[in-house]
Amino acid sequence: MGNKRIGWIGLGNMGLPMVRNLMRAGFEVTVYNRTAAKAAALRDEGAGLAVSAAAIWEVSDVVITMVSDDAALRQVHRGSGDGDGGGDGLLAGARAGKIVIDMSTVSPATSRELAAQLAVKGAGYLDAPVAGSVKPAELGQLVIMAGGKKETYEAALPVFAKLGKAYFLMGEQGAGNVAKLAMNVLLAFNIQGLSEAVIFAREKGILPEAMLAVVGESAVANGVTKMKTANIVEDNWQAAFALKHLAKDLRLAFGEGLHTPGGIALHDSFQQALAAGWGEKDMSAIFPFLEGKKV
Numbered sequence: 001m002g003n004k005r006i007g008w009i010g011l012g013n014m015g016l017p018m019v020r021n022l023m024r025a026g027f028e029v030t031v032y033n034r035t036a037a038k039a040a041a042l043r044d045e046g047a048g049l050a051v052s053a054a055a056i057w058e059v060s061d062v063v064i065t066m067v068s069d070d071a072a073l074r075q076v077h078r079g080s081g082d083g084d085g086g087g088d089g090l091l092a093g094a095r096a097g098k099i100v101i102d103m104s105t106v107s108p109a110t111s112r113e114l115a116a117q118l119a120v121k122g123a124g125y126l127d128a129p130v131a132g133s134v135k136p137a138e139l140g141q142l143v144i145m146a147g148g149k150k151e152t153y154e155a156a157l158p159v160f161a162k163l164g165k166a167y168f169l170m171g172e173q174g175a176g177n178v179a180k181l182a183m184n185v186l187l188a189f190n191i192q193g194l195s196e197a198v199i200f201a202r203e204k205g206i207l208p209e210a211m212l213a214v215v216g217e218s219a220v221a222n223g224v225t226k227m228k229t230a231n232i233v234e235d236n237w238q239a240a241f242a243l244k245h246l247a248k249d250l251r252l253a254f255g256e257g258l259h260t261p262g263g264i265a266l267h268d269s270f271q272q273a274l275a276a277g278w279g280e281k282d283m284s285a286i287f288p289f290l291e292g293k294k295v
Contacts, residue, residue, distance in 0.1 A: 005030070006159065007060030009053055009076055009090075010104070011038040013240075014130070015066040017138040018103075018163055023047060025162040030059045053079055057093030062159065065090075065102045069248060070110045073102060077114055096122030101156055103144075105129045105184070105245070107252050108174030111147065115173045124152040127173065129180035130164065133241045141165040145183070147175035181256060184249040187283075188266045190224040191246075195287040198232060209233045228284040237281035237288065244279030247271055 004027075008019050011033045023029050023046060030048035032055070033039040039049050050056035053076050056063055067073050079089025090100060100118060102111065102125070115125035126148040136142050144160050144167035146153050153169045160167040170179045194215070201211040212229045215221055231237060247270040250258075254267045273279075273289040281295070 004061040007056035007063035010066035013134050014137045021140045032056050052088040053090045054088045054092035062099045067104045070106045094121045094123040099124040101126045101128050103128050105180050108177040111174045127176040131183050145170050145176040145179040147173050181253040192286050194225050195290050231284040237285040239282045241283050243283045243285050246283045247274040
């Protein structure tokens with residue numbers, strides 16, 4: 001797929017740097033975003049602009065979607081149509097030989113549903129969510145987990161090579177979504193576990209910065225504990241990956257059958273933090289929530 005044309009839908013914190021990586025790599029990229037101003041900002045950098053999701057197919061062989069949730073993804077595919085391929089959504093313009101790669105974090109059921117609808121038109125589909133936040137997206141260092149047909153995955157490898165440091169075919173349609181939900185269960189364990197350990201230590205007279213220094217030099221340190229140390233020490237909850245998104249992912253995992261004791265506790269904890277108003281803050285804001293602080 002070396003010189004093929006890419007369409008991109010979804011220009012949030014992750015989508016924007018990912019588009020720029022593809023453009024720097026020499027791909028011809030056309031973007032569509034429901035908030036038009038975000039798409040227009042890329043025009044001066046050389047991106048084409050599409051007037052609708054359906055229209056993006058006119059100048060794209062592969063369309064990548066990176067949106068917030070299942071409802072947003074379905075809306076992109078269906079547009080203002082009735083869901084059977086009419087209207088101005090992706091389904092309206094899809095045809096044989098085209099590929100959709102969804103890099104959002106959504107439910108496996110949604111991916112299977114959309115893949116089946118595209119297959120009727122002869123178009124391929126990969127669910128290919130990513131692990132990593134804004135900085136890895138900027139550096140092209142994401143980890144990509146794909147679900148779908150092997151031949152579709154192999155066709156997407158030139159794109160994945162410019163967006164990620166590692167990429168894996170996890171299995172059939174929806175397997176990429178399952179892997180991403182499992183990753184985010186582990187992510188939640190990491191950030192809540194770190195928070196609980198630091199809170200416990202502070203209650204016994206050890207300052208957070210002292211406890212975090214020990215954690216950082218120990219066997220239990222990892223990328224998450226190191227990355228979020230500054231947030232806790234500086235009481236800074238500006239979102240890199242918003243708590244609402246992790247709460248959503250845990251809700252999806254719970255809906256897929258997450259049933260272990262720790263998983264259920266995590267689900268409940270993050271839903272409570274969301275309800276308490278911490279959703280727009282960074283996921284590390286589970287720390288002040290557990291402390292009993294107000295937003």
